Amino acid sequence: MQLGIVGLGKMGGNMRDRLRAGGHTVVGYDQNQEISDSTSLADMVDQLGGEQRIVWLMVPVQAIDAVLKDLTPLLKAGDIVIDGGNTRWSEDGPRAAALAASGIHFLDCGVSGGVWGKDLGYALMVGGPAEVVETCLPIFQTLKPDGEHGYVHAGDHGAGHFAKMVHNGIEYAVMQAYAEGWELLEAADTVTDHVPAIFESWQDGTVIRSWLLELLVRALKADDDLSEIRGYAEDSGEGRWTVEAAIDMAVPVPAISSALFARFTSRQEDSPAMKMIAAMRNQFGGHAVMPETED
Amino acid sequence: MQLGIVGLGKMGGNMRDRLRAGGHTVVGYDQNQEISDSTSLADMVDQLGGEQRIVWLMVPVQAIDAVLKDLTPLLKAGDIVIDGGNTRWSEDGPRAAALAASGIHFLDCGVSGGVWGKDLGYALMVGGPAEVVETCLPIFQTLKPDGEHGYVHAGDHGAGHFAKMVHNGIEYAVMQAYAEGWELLEAADTVTDHVPAIFESWQDGTVIRSWLLELLVRALKADDDLSEIRGYAEDSGEGRWTVEAAIDMAVPVPAISSALFARFTSRQEDSPAMKMIAAMRNQFGGHAVMPETED
Amino acid sequence: MQLGIVGLGKMGGNMRDRLRAGGHTVVGYDQNQEISDSTSLADMVDQLGGEQRIVWLMVPVQAIDAVLKDLTPLLKAGDIVIDGGNTRWSEDGPRAAALAASGIHFLDCGVSGGVWGKDLGYALMVGGPAEVVETCLPIFQTLKPDGEHGYVHAGDHGAGHFAKMVHNGIEYAVMQAYAEGWELLEAADTVTDHVPAIFESWQDGTVIRSWLLELLVRALKADDDLSEIRGYAEDSGEGRWTVEAAIDMAVPVPAISSALFARFTSRQEDSPAMKMIAAMRNQFGGHAVMPETED
Amino acid sequence: MQLGIVGLGKMGGNMRDRLRAGGHTVVGYDQNQEISDSTSLADMVDQLGGEQRIVWLMVPVQAIDAVLKDLTPLLKAGDIVIDGGNTRWSEDGPRAAALAASGIHFLDCGVSGGVWGKDLGYALMVGGPAEVVETCLPIFQTLKPDGEHGYVHAGDHGAGHFAKMVHNGIEYAVMQAYAEGWELLEAADTVTDHVPAIFESWQDGTVIRSWLLELLVRALKADDDLSEIRGYAEDSGEGRWTVEAAIDMAVPVPAISSALFARFTSRQEDSPAMKMIAAMRNQFGGHAVMPETED
Secondary structure (H helix, E strand, C coil): CEEEEECCCHHHHHHHHHHHHCCCEEEEECCCCCCCCCCCHHHHHHHHCCCCCEEEECCCHHHHHHHHHHHHHHCCCCCEEEECCCCCHHHHHHHHHHHHCCCCEEEEEEEECHHHHHHHCCEEEEECCHHHHHHHHHHHHHHCCCCCCCEEEEECCCHHHHHHHHHHHHHHHHHHHHHHHHHHHHHCHHHCCCHHHHHHHCCCCCCCCEHHHHHHHHHHHHCCCCCCECCCCCCCCHHHHHHHHHHHCCCCCHHHHHHHHHHHHHCCCCCHHHHHHHHHHHHHHCCCCCEHHHC | CEEEEECCCHHHHHHHHHHHHCCCEEEEECCCCCCCCCCCHHHHHHHHCCCCCEEEECCCHHHHHHHHHHHHHHCCCCCEEEECCCCCHHHHHHHHHHHHCCCCEEEEEEEECHHHHHHHCCEEEEECCHHHHHHHHHHHHHHCCCCCCCEEEEECCCHHHHHHHHHHHHHHHHHHHHHHHHHHHHHCHHHCCCHHHHHHHCCCCCCCCEHHHHHHHHHHHHCCCCCCECCCCCCCCHHHHHHHHHHHCCCCCHHHHHHHHHHHHHCCCCCHHHHHHHHHHHHHHCCCCCEHHHC | CEEEEECCCHHHHHHHHHHHHCCCEEEEECCCCCCCCCCCHHHHHHHHCCCCCEEEECCCHHHHHHHHHHHHHHCCCCCEEEECCCCCHHHHHHHHHHHHCCCCEEEEEEEECHHHHHHHCCEEEEECCHHHHHHHHHHHHHHCCCCCCCEEEEECCCHHHHHHHHHHHHHHHHHHHHHHHHHHHHHCHHHCCCHHHHHHHCCCCCCCCEHHHHHHHHHHHHCCCCCCECCCCCCCCHHHHHHHHHHHCCCCCHHHHHHHHHHHHHCCCCCHHHHHHHHHHHHHHCCCCCEHHHC | CEEEEECCCHHHHHHHHHHHHCCCEEEEECCCCCCCCCCCHHHHHHHHCCCCCEEEECCCHHHHHHHHHHHHHHCCCCCEEEECCCCCHHHHHHHHHHHHCCCCEEEEEEEECHHHHHHHCCEEEEECCHHHHHHHHHHHHHHCCCCCCCEEEEECCCHHHHHHHHHHHHHHHHHHHHHHHHHHHHHCHHHCCCHHHHHHHCCCCCCCCEHHHHHHHHHHHHCCCCCCECCCCCCCCHHHHHHHHHHHCCCCCHHHHHHHHHHHHHCCCCCHHHHHHHHHHHHHHCCCCCEHHHC
16 A cells, blocks of 8 residues: 555554565655655655655654644545554544544554564554544554454544553553562572573463563673663553553552552652651651761 | 383373383382382392392372382382372481381482373473483373473472472462463453454463463363353462472572462452451441341 | 621521621521521622622632622622632632722632531631732631641631642541551450440640541440441532642642542442452453452 | 560560569669679579569560470469560460479560550550459559550460450551541642641541540641652551451451551562553553553
């Protein structure tokens, strides 16, 4: 098929490569002209010609509305816009409605796979009307991994990003599970020096074998006690949204939230809450506090 | 090699089969004579002959001391006892010392793989002196999975069961992660009816692909909304020991403990703590309480 | 002073009583004419006369916008509206701005005290401009408790409801703390039959003495093992908002969120997440599941 | 009454003062002769004379067995030993049995009150046989606070320390609740600069008024943003034991454990678990890690 891609960063650029390798015609647009196939959004749309056009957005979340403002007038009724970014699912419905006012179709597509996706394929979770999804299926078929799975039509508008959000929420807690286990093994005299070997062995035959475990083993091969890495973890939004969605639906998510909070804590120089704990202990028990300057 | 196995239940029996298929000579003993290869522990030891004997224990944790009391006098210096059960790691050191008084060697071996182990192999985590481990290596090689991994010498006495314990602690939290994600998807109108398909798709290309995810998909294929299963989860000890070990070493394990507590709660008819919450709300706010008889 | 109160339910009605006992002139309005002092909002405003009018809203959160739509045209520039309900703090700023367009002042006031407030006074947390707060001070002075504390100007628009929200978030976790402790004591053979006496004794001299502890003791005096109360706890919104605000500001709140999740769980007939845990255990270990019909 | 006190540190010394002020005759013994009333345990026992002797131990947990080894031969059948230290409850039963072999009675007494106890009285939770408790009642009556409450006979051997342990477990979570709330308020622009005033106001009329809240307010009066205190919190054992007891009895304690884990985390220079999270994120997403040396 033929499609445009707006945003040719790490993800968008790799997807362009994978799509072209799969035989599709891709016209990319990026503000960085060195990697762009077109000089402007208008030029990209022109190059796509007069037939039904498909435009895949792979831009930062904050940029989507600006892109759509410029792109919408360039498109015609029947064209399709796919948002493949890390958008909050609740924004998809309103955007679909806004585009529908111009007769333009909209799909939301959650994408997993990170830097491995170009070679191994991207897991895709798509939301939107079945007939529009059907039209774009050849694109999804090329992007997805070679295996039997890795693609799903998850429901109507927002369902793709919702499924991806929950995927990431699960991911947070699974990572936290391995991280806690690693910290515990590292702390135990009993298994000293055998920790990397233990994790490596777990890759076959155990209940907890997984792709994340394989990545963990790779990380330990590069730095066997992670002494070169600081215990500082960002979060990219989906974890927060997962907990918020859970709260909204009264679903208890203690493991996912504990993973999120552990990341928050990791980014604090000094925990305000623990200052207060120390202050209260000092008040009732005369327990010494550590002065801030000792840090 | 030649070895005895004490305890021929689901695990021990399957391991006997796998070992025999691998060319080893196994003399099993079980209280249930219908499945036993020997009439008594003494008979089993007799059949093993006068050379260095290896006896693998695959009995319930509570039965180990009783078996060792009967078995020890039947063995001679240089013989090897391997505990392959779900023993608490802290018991291994004292048992090794007690057997060492008779010149008998001891290994602890954590085993993962469940009902799948017979065919796919068992992941093994072994604790004990290197030379004793070396002697038993042919047995471990047969029991382990075919892949490159699945076996590790994790350290000295107790290290095998310690590694297995942490494996299970991680397992608790990983399962909790998927379970929370599933509950959230089930609760969301956005993805209604697509939940099993979403999980199925995640098996390729996602960050959270794993063996447990595959098992989860199998479970949903058998019962797509789990309407036939009650939300009641046992725990087998290792999760508790993991949290206790973490507390002992001042290692924070919020995800693992939340998984453990969720299982505790699942087994309560009615939460005592929540009775108290309801009672306090009633006291300060006049909020209605639900009478217990409504249950 | 003179003021109108819209909403004369449990809270609004008691506040009217306390204000009148404190010498204020109160014109109440409620849809229920039997308890109303006025036949309509317009009648209420008429009765307040032509001077600067103060109207205190004590209506359900969902009703506020409807009330304001009717009330605003009846007021004149310089009048003051105080929202004393359990409003989400983020709604205060926009409402203040909307009223400001008509020259009407707005204050938000978080109120704590429950059914005890009429006699003991209500703790008040007020948000809004200092000069408007100053004007209404006599009202706050009458409503607040007799002690030295119990009233605070917490900041500009939204600060009153924000402070009240955090108060309730803390309350959730404090209640959870006592509830966990009570469950633990109830479960321990060591202190059998002494549990109510233990809590009663804690009211003096301990680090954990508090008003909630006193309420807990009252609850145990009425039902010494809470056998008549079901472990079912509602949540009223502030706990959810607290966790959401924390997530928004990357503040870890593990205790508050665990209290919230415990309430969510208490309202589930059967935990979906635990169904999935049971299903996965069955898949890998052959562990029996409990059929849903056993419930 | 007449009694001996072994250990005259901060707690033991203050208790001696309070008991003497209450009319009791106290013979204290401490290794530090400058504060001791006796030159040795034997001298202390001698000074107590030949009647039924009562000896109160107020020594560090690790020292108790050594003291008892020396003290037991000096006592006679019918004498009473009271352990007022922060002993783990499970050690009380065996110690009571050991002393019973010499006909010596034993009581365990959990003590709360910290540095405030000398003036305000100590909350006491006593375990042991009723008749022995009865004999010592005048001592407890003097030590306890003046109010109606503050003393309880909590059950047989171990019950006093068990109740105190749960008290401290609750205390951990209550402190965590306030600490999370404080951190949240500190983080919010809405209430900037009003945080100490908000907490001060909460001391009257709110649902969360408590003694700990009053201590918190004192702490903020001394250092209004706690800028001089480091977020570093010790734990003294009872919190750990509470979670372990809960695990042993399958009681979910998410709030108490989260408070414990937050303290563990506060003492880590860098979180090992978060190193692993960062390492895995880098592996799958190419997310940058922060080098340890930036610390």
